[in-house]
Amino acid sequence: MADRNTLISHEQQLEELREYVPAGNGHDALRDLTPADFTPKAEWTIDDAVETYNIDRWGLGYFGVNKQGNVTVSPMRDQGASIDIMEVIKDAEEWDLRFPLVIRFQDLLRDRVIGLNRAFNDTIKEQNYQGRYYGVFPIKVNQLREVVEEIEDAGRPFNYGLEAGSKPELFAALATHYNNEAIIICNGYKDTAFIRTALLGNKLGKKVIMIAEKVEEVKSILEVGKEIGVKPIIGVRIRLAAKSTGIWATSGGESAKFGLSTMDLVEAIDYLQSENAIDSLQLVHFHIGSQIPDILSIKRATREATRYYAKLIKMGLTGIRYIDVGGGLGVDYDGSRTSFHSSTNYTMEEYAADTVYNIMDVCDEEAVPHPHIVSESGRAIVAHHSLLVVRVFGAIEKTKAEYDLSVHRTDHKWIKQLQKIKDWMETNPREALHDTLQIKDDSQNAFDLGILDLRTKAKIETFYWHIVEEIVELYKRRAEDPNIEDEIPEEIADLTPHLADQYLCNFSVFQSLLDHWALGQIFPIMPIHRLNEPPTIHGTLVDITCDSDGKVSKFADIKDVRTTLPLHPLHNGEPYYVGFFMTGAYQDIMGDLHNLFGRVNEAHVFLDPDEESGFYIEETIPGNSISQVLELTQYHEKELVRRMKVQIDEAIKSDRLRPNEGMRMLNEYEKGLTDHTYLTFNGKS
Helix, strand or coil: CCCHHHHHHHHHHHHHHHHHCCCCCCCHHHHCCCHHHHCCCCCCCHHHHHHHCCHHHHCCCCEEECCCCCEEECCCHHHCCCEEHHHHHHHHHHCCCCCCEEEEEHHHHHHHHHHHHHHHHHHHHHCCCCCCECCEEEHHHCCCHHHHHHHHHHHHHHCCEEEECCHHHHHHHHHHCCCCCCEEEECCCCCHHHHHHHHHHHHCCCEEEEEECCHHHHHHHHHHHHHHCCCCEEEEEECCCCCCCCCCHHHCCCCCCCCECHHHHHHHHHHHHHCCCHHHEEEEECCCCCCECCHHHHHHHHHHHHHHHHHHHHCCCCCCCEEECCCCECCCCCCCCCCCCCCCCCCHHHHHHHHHHHHHHHHHHHCCCCCEEECCCCHHHHHHHEEEEEEEEEEECCCCCCCCCCCCCCCCHHHHHHHHHHHHHHHCHHHHHHHHHHHHHHHHHHHHCCCCCHHHHHHHHHHHHHHHHHHHHHHHHHHHCCCCCCCCCHHHHCCHHHHCEEEEECCCHHHHCHHHHHHCCCCCEEECCCCCCCCCEEEEEECCCCCCCCEECCECCCCCCECCEEECCCCCCCCEEEEECCCCCCHHHHCCCHHHCCCCEEEEEEECCCCCCCEEEEEEECCCEHHHHHHHCCCCHHHHHHHHHHHHHHHHHCCCCCHHHHHHHHHHHHHHCCCECCCCECCEC
8 A cells, every 4th residue: 555655746746747738639638647546556466376375385386376377286396297277177178077076186196105205214214213114005095996006006116005994995905905015004993804804915925914902803813813824913002191182182092992001902912922922913003193283292192102112022022013103194284384273283204203203212212122113194195186176156245236326315214324324434434334233133123023125125235235345345454554553343354254255166065075064174275267367256165055064164374264265256158166175085985975966077187298288187087977876875767767757658648748748858857867966057067
């Protein structure tokens, strides 16, 4: 904002110019100039877009914005090419993939696997740690075969393995696991069939380690092992006193669902010794939660678990070779780099360094060997690689420029009062707000009593929202002015979310963004194009489900959670795309079938320097059709068509339909069952 002296200077320049330039001769326009025409106007830049959406903070160098105003992805960061997401969308449409669309950048997965393994291996070398690192990827975080296979391939040089927490996951792990130097960790409660399947892996020469969650499992594992003639490899999960913070804090602590207490641990050891199977115990495991935001929680838990390892070694259990630090390596969803639940106050490199150091420090203090380190990081591997793109197809606006705010002699007195408030509100915006609120309340009471007509009520509401919007904007300008010490009052700030436009998006929160609805997880969300234009709308996002919870009204910010998202005005006929970033962990598999909206379409993207665009879509996975989701709820396609045919035949017999019309209707119904579950606009989603 220009200061007062600058404006005076501009006014003086104008007066001098007006005196110098005579009227006429095409120079009359100069006489219409005002000081505002001389005030420098800040132009919106790409850097402004990056700052507005915090891309450089949560993006970790993977995401950026190009000169065209489109979001780009650099799957290998500064070691490879950048991909324009709008180019991917163009290619996806040529593949006839409708929106919503999940785009997976497979090279980014590879980069995350390499980054984690190098972080541990470099630290081990620097600190002269005597053990090795054996990471495993927990399949539950993303079970998609293409994802798991890409991770395994990238991790092969590092002997990077898999973790399974259920029988189906174990069946998948055994079939896709080819590197017998890599470990398979089996977590979760186990029945006899689970144990037999795991031991089958041992029989094939794989290092399958079953983690005992209770004493009875130790006994079952040994019994089944004897039965089929296989010596099992057992780990014990310790229930630590140390706890995490954040959403998943209840995963750890002394009341946790899984793990052995100290007393249980001693009982398990006694049983193993009585069965002459103490050498089967080779791993100590702990897990204090997913998405651990605070590095101090990790340090405390690691030291406590290592103390258990050291004491077991001193008890003569020298066959223990591994410490499994579980999962929990978080990602910074909001870019704040804090201990907020949707962030982390540490990096992947710091996590590796602190884990190695604290294990080594306790072991050296206890004079016991350094164990091999196992970690089960899933979220940090897959979160960044997946992007959900949705199309906005409309908006619900509180205020519209085309609304009539003119006041006539016959208008109600409240409308005239609101017009007067609008004229003087800049002198005392707070008082103006209070008077406006009173008029709105009075008008609502009058309407409830039946003494206020509909048109008057509509005009009062229109005035109300416009006045409130201007008051909020006035306070925002004052707050941004360094020459004015004026904070936004709480009652004004509370109005901001109510003023937001609601952008209607063709997707389901419950299917594609379940953690946001269920747990309040924050995801980076932003438009993926038009970023060379200033976003002038503050909005929220709503989905197409019939549930009022199907909305997104919390957005990433480095200071606090935003209640609105900067967006661009919609242009009639032009598609507007919004991206939900870092959705690769859990969201794909945990989505439900609320309103029977099924899985969305997918495109798997690989870098390729030989392609003109620098990439190619290697594979597409179609989303669920209407008939597929109906089959899941026992509505079978053939039976549905048969029932509709019966009804159409009856309508034809009773002359409500002509035969040709009835057959066309049946054909349209049958064809519709093969359609995508999401909305379609002009032949496209």
